[in-house]
Amino acid sequence: MKEAIKKVSVIGTGVIGNGWIARFLAQGYDVTAFDPAEGAEERTRKAIDHAWTSLEKRGLAPDASKDRLTFKDDLAEAVADADYIQENVPEREELKKNVLNTIDQHAKPEDMIGSSTSGIMPSILQAGMKHPERFFVAHPFNPVYLLPLVEVIGGKKTNGAVIEMANKFFESIDMKPLVLHKEIDGHVADRLMEALWREALHLVNDGIATTEEVDNAIIYGAGLRWAQMGPFLTFHLAGGEQGMRHMLEQFGPALKLPWTKLEAPELTDELKERVIAGCESYSGDQSVAELEAKRNEFLVKLLDLVEEYWPESKQ
Amino acid sequence: MKEAIKKVSVIGTGVIGNGWIARFLAQGYDVTAFDPAEGAEERTRKAIDHAWTSLEKRGLAPDASKDRLTFKDDLAEAVADADYIQENVPEREELKKNVLNTIDQHAKPEDMIGSSTSGIMPSILQAGMKHPERFFVAHPFNPVYLLPLVEVIGGKKTNGAVIEMANKFFESIDMKPLVLHKEIDGHVADRLMEALWREALHLVNDGIATTEEVDNAIIYGAGLRWAQMGPFLTFHLAGGEQGMRHMLEQFGPALKLPWTKLEAPELTDELKERVIAGCESYSGDQSVAELEAKRNEFLVKLLDLVEEYWPESKQ
Numbered sequence: 187m188k189e190a191i192k193k194v195s196v197i198g199t200g201v202i203g204n205g206w207i208a209r210f211l212a213q214g215y216d217v218t219a220f221d222p223a224e225g226a227e228e229r230t231r232k233a234i235d236h237a238w239t240s241l242e243k244r245g246l247a248p249d250a251s252k253d254r255l256t257f258k259d260d261l262a263e264a265v266a267d268a269d270y271i272q273e274n275v276p277e278r279e280e281l282k283k284n285v286l287n288t289i290d291q292h293a294k295p296e297d298m299i300g301s302s303t304s305g306i307m308p309s310i311l312q313a314g315m316k317h318p319e320r321f322f323v324a325h326p327f328n329p330v331y332l333l334p335l336v337e338v339i340g341g342k343k344t345n346g347a348v349i350e351m352a353n354k355f356f357e358s359i360d361m362k363p364l365v366l367h368k369e370i371d372g373h374v375a376d377r378l379m380e381a382l383w384r385e386a387l388h389l390v391n392d393g394i395a396t397t398e399e400v401d402n403a404i405i406y407g408a409g410l411r412w413a414q415m416g417p418f419l420t421f422h423l424a425g426g427e428q429g430m431r432h433m434l435e436q437f438g439p440a441l442k443l444p445w446t447k448l449e450a451p452e453l454t455d456e457l458k459e460r461v462i463a464g465c466e467s468y469s470g471d472q473s474v475a476e477l478e479a480k481r482n483e484f485l486v487k488l489l490d491l492v493e494e495y496w497p498e499s500k501q
Numbered sequence: 502m503k504e505a506i507k508k509v510s511v512i513g514t515g516v517i518g519n520g521w522i523a524r525f526l527a528q529g530y531d532v533t534a535f536d537p538a539e540g541a542e543e544r545t546r547k548a549i550d551h552a553w554t555s556l557e558k559r560g561l562a563p564d565a566s567k568d569r570l571t572f573k574d575d576l577a578e579a580v581a582d583a584d585y586i587q588e589n590v591p592e593r594e595e596l597k598k599n600v601l602n603t604i605d606q607h608a609k610p611e612d613m614i615g616s617s618t619s620g621i622m623p624s625i626l627q628a629g630m631k632h633p634e635r636f637f638v639a640h641p642f643n644p645v646y647l648l649p650l651v652e653v654i655g656g657k658k659t660n661g662a663v664i665e666m667a668n669k670f671f672e673s674i675d676m677k678p679l680v681l682h683k684e685i686d687g688h689v690a691d692r693l694m695e696a697l698w699r700e701a702l703h704l705v706n707d708g709i710a711t712t713e714e715v716d717n718a719i720i721y722g723a724g725l726r727w728a729q730m731g732p733f734l735t736f737h738l739a740g741g742e743q744g745m746r747h748m749l750e751q752f753g754p755a756l757k758l759p760w761t762k763l764e765a766p767e768l769t770d771e772l773k774e775r776v777i778a779g780c781e782s783y784s785g786d787q788s789v790a791e792l793e794a795k796r797n798e799f800l801v802k803l804l805d806l807v808e809e810y811w812p813e814s815k816q
Contacts, residue, residue: 201741236790240797244804277755305755327722328739329793332800335722362721364714374710375718379732381700382693384756384766386732390775391766395689397779399679401731403690406677407642407650409727413803414810416716416724417694417701424643426516440592440620441699451699451706460705464712475551478644482555484810485647488728489559491806495729495799 191298191355193218195268197261197285199230202302203274205330207255208237212331213359214247217255220264227257237331244332244360261285262292270355272324274302282311290315298348298355300324300338304376307369308341318343322352325373326361334362337373410492414484422465422474423481429474430465434458506613506670507531510583512576512604514538514545517617518589520645522570523552527646528674529562532570535579542572552646559647559675576600577607585670587639589617597626605630613663613670615639615653619691622684623656633658637667640688641676649677652688725807729799737780737789738796744789745780749773 192215196207199221207230210217219230234252241250258264265271271293275285282303289299299321301311312318322344325337336356340349349365356363366374386400395403411420418430425433438453451457469477507530511522514536522545525532534545549567556565573579580586586608590600597618604614614636616626627633637659640652651671655664664680671678681689697719704710710718726735733745740748753768766772784792 201739236793237797239794240801243801329797329800332797332804333722333725334804335718337718362717364717364721366710366714368709370709374704374715375722377704378697378700378715378719379723380755381696383732383736385693385696387756387766387768387772387776389689389692390779391769391772394683394685395681397731397733397776398783399681400689400693401733401783402677402679403650403652404693404727404731405729406679407648407690408694409724409729409731410648412719412724413728414720414724414807416719417698418712418716421698424516440695441702451702453702454706457702457706461702461712464705468713468716478551479554480810482552482644482647484806485644486555486558487806487810488803489647489649491799491802492729495795495802 191269192216193268193270195219195265195271196274197221197264197271197289198274198276198302199223199226200274200276201233201328202326202330203272204230204233205237205326205328206272206274206302208234208241208331209359209361211252211255212238212241212244212246212250214249215254218264218268219255219257220259220261221257230257231255237329241331261288265289265293265297268293269297271297271299272302273299277304277306279306279310282306283314286311286321287314290317290321296320298322298352300352302326305372307371308339308344309369310341312341312343315343319345320348322349323373324352324356325375327375334360335375336361336363337366337375338363339366339369339373341369405492410485410488411481413488414481418461418465419468419477422469423478425474427474429469430462434461506584508533508583508585510534510580510586511589512536512579512586512600513589513591513617514541515589515591516548516643517641517645518587519545519548520552520641520643521587521589521617523549523556523646524674524676526567526570527553527556527559527561527565529564530569533579533583534570534572535574535576536572545572546570552644556646576603580604580608580612583608584612586612586614587617588614592619592621594621594625597621598629601626601636602629605632605636611635613637613667615667617641620687622686623654623659624684625656627656627658630658634660635663637664638688639667639671640690642690649675650690651676651678652681652690653678654681654684654688656684720807725800725803726796728803729796733776733780734783734792737784738793740789742789744784745777749776 194210194215195218196203197220207217295317301323308323312321323339327333327335353363389395421433422430509525509530510533511518512535522532610632616638623638627636638654642648642650653667668678701715736748737745
């Protein structure tokens with residue numbers, strides 16, 4: 187297994203592939219790209235120009251350059267030289283498997299291969315590979331060049347050491363890798379977003395709210411909190427001094443109410459303890475009051491920022 | 502109906518009631534409070550002190566003062582003098598109805614009364630009132646003194662002019678009122694949050710992810726976007742130049758996939774058009790590219806901010 191990744195290949199250059207290219211270039215990598223669609227290179231270079239403005243503000247690696255991107259006309263050639271390969275072809279299982287098997291054949295056996303798939307489990311995608319042990323899912327979020335989250339999931343045949351290396355690699359390019367230990371359709375982040383998205387569609391479908399009202403119901407309330415704290419820590423703070431323990435006692439019964447069309451899990455003692463222990467461990471030695479003070483400082487600054495940049499502000 | 506609100510009463514001083522008091526005081530109002538629990542006044546004054554640090558940074562009204570809060574020992578007395586009354590007693594239907602009926606008896610008939618209920622429909626709460634036409638739900642979000650969202654919902658007996666006045670009043674105290682035109686259990690924002698919350702509990706319950714991993718899956722991805730754009734506008738931008746129209750064509754079929762335990766609505770042509778028209782109308786004359794540029798500027802600044810204030814940063 188390679189000690190260091192110097193060259194990366196990006197296969198498939200839609201919105202997600204281009205986002206990866208922009209991030210890799212900004213981090214000072216040589217990038218080789220392949221996409222069979224007509225005009226792909228032109229669109230990619232335009233997308234990189236667009237992303238570069240923000241990446242310059244975030245800070246570029248000393249040797250970062252947009253000129254270190256090369257397009258190839260042939261998939262085999264595009265991956266022959268790479269240390270890491272990121273696949274981003276359309277979300278169709280057979281297509282992804284075909285492309286990944288071709289990559290597998292032409293890449294050096296010790297290379298790592300990641301797939302941007304948002305929903306397909308890695309064990310399915312790696313099934314036909316000769317060297318499946320170096321394959322994993324690396325699922326990013328749009329815009330990939332700015333958002334830090336990447337879900338990293340190995341399949342049944344993935345080598346654990348590869349996941350560790352991938353984790354370090356993504357941290358080194360300013361990302362926040364989330365290594366998941368179980369495979370599941372849609373991974374974790376998209377399942378959460380999909381639950382909210384389906385509820386949003388129900389509300390619009392049933393004539394309860396418009397799309398704009400749904401969006402505002404998120405932005406001006408929970409959205410401001412979620413930029414800093416997820417749903418568990420948010421409720422930990424809503425529980426007062428006793429945190430999540432009090433919260434579950436007070437609002438646990440609400441899981442029986444007909445809110446949302448999503449069936450709730452049984453709030454067993456075991457689930458309760460798992461949730462409470464998780465929040466307490468995450469908070470470390472910070473009390474709810476200390477977390478609240480930090481949240482407030484954050485929110486005051488964030489409110490200034492959003493007032494400047496909310497979509498309806500046209501300045 | 503009163504032209505101007507000068508004095509407000511806050512009934513029930515838990516986390517939400519205290520949040521309202523802090524906001525009203527910071528906006529320069531006289532506030533009268535009532536809560537039968539022992540030590541309530543002391544806890545409230547402590548909570549106000551805590552909130553005041555942030556409120557000073559946000560900017561206080563010229564005549565704002567923590568000293569303009571008075572506690573009363575009697576509910577009738579606490580509402581006798583008010584122009585606006587905000588009820589925040591525990592979320593039990595019978596208790597809320599009893600308290601609201603008492604408020605209704607002792608408040609001047611032209612006063613407005615809002616309830617912080619997070620789930621109960623206004624028609625149910627106003628059923629026993631003598632003057633139900635001045636009653637509505639005004640559902641805020643924690644911390645109430647910082648988060649702008651307040652859902653405003655009238656019941657069957659609510660006067661439309663009252664809703665208009667409430668809307669103006671909340672705007673005048675630096676809030677973002679979302680007037681809903683249909684009653685539904687859990688209103689809108691909590692239904693959306695509850696869908697995500699239930700999915701989060703399923704993921705923890707099924708051993709797919711820990712609470713910390715779920716939180717990180719939100720914070721570092723969608724959460725950063727949701728502080729500025731809701732789920733609809735987010736997907737509008739993910740659709741490229743064609744926006745939501747392309748998005749629904751490409752990812753609409755994913756609604757059939759077994760992601761999340763929430764059943765999806767049928768993506769009818771009518772629902773599609775409603776969603777597309779909503780996004781296009783919200784965006785006004787801003788193209789997807791213009792919205793993207795604004796999103797990027799926002800995200801660059803937000804990333805600096807969250808790196809300073811993410812919960813695991815202990816500085």
